[in-house]
Amino acid sequence: MSRLDCEGVRELLPAWQDRELANGEASAVAAHLSGCGGCREDEAALLRAWNAFRARRFGARVPDALGANPYAQPSWPVPLLGWVGLRGGFAAACAFAALAFATRPRACSQAPKAWSPAVEIAAFRDLGAAELVVAADPAPEPVLTFR
């Protein structure tokens, strides 16, 4: 190989190592290297320097300030607070309110009758009570005894 050929190949060596040559050029470089010790040495020196440069970079420690991912999304419940989540929550709240309204305890149509001894006595008479004793004060509330 002539010096010009070697010079041409050496110009291509970085791109050859980076796999950026077209097939024809890559084959030509490989063929030249197989028969040229000087270019092989040059290729090896290029690679050593490049590996040293890259190794120096990978030795750099990434500071803790960058370790925590500020863009990581918590799994619960923040995603549900998005627009879709808010709409769904609103619909669920409406459905719950409608259900609660439909099943609410109804007020009695008739007011409860006030307790009356006369009414109770009449009821006991209907049952055939022989004697009815009404406890007097100081009982805290009326007591009816059925005998």
Next chain:
Amino acid sequence: MDFAQLYDDYHAKVYRLALDLLRNEDEAVEATQETFRRAYAARRSFEGRSSPSTWLYRIAYNWCATQLSRNRRRQPLPEDLVSTEPGPAARAESQELGGRLAASLEALEEDDRRILSLLADGELDYGGLGEVLDLSVTAVRMRVCRARRRLRDLLGREVLP
């Protein structure tokens, strides 16, 4: 776009790129945070014509280039661009490759350092580099070749026998 996943996948790479370009850990952290903040703000306009990594690297590179030009105006002496406080990265660098290697890398020209830093993670091919730097693939190939040969010359003489 799963932006949280994008952050997990690329924040370390963006930080190393920024550290390479700015050579200051605090500024590199700020550049990384700013890169993702800008990307997040523009995520809906990302059309997918380039890869997410190319898009992020372009944002990061532009931010760092702006910072570098501001630093130059603020601190005209070249040595002032380099943090004099040895941080963890610098210590690791020293342990791993030795002071002579670090000193040799400091001698890299700014343009060479930029293009090699963008290429070093393996995320960008020459086409992606062209998108980040607004260069044709042919121009990228020439610049990469020149930068790699200068790197070889710098390291090959003394550091890497």
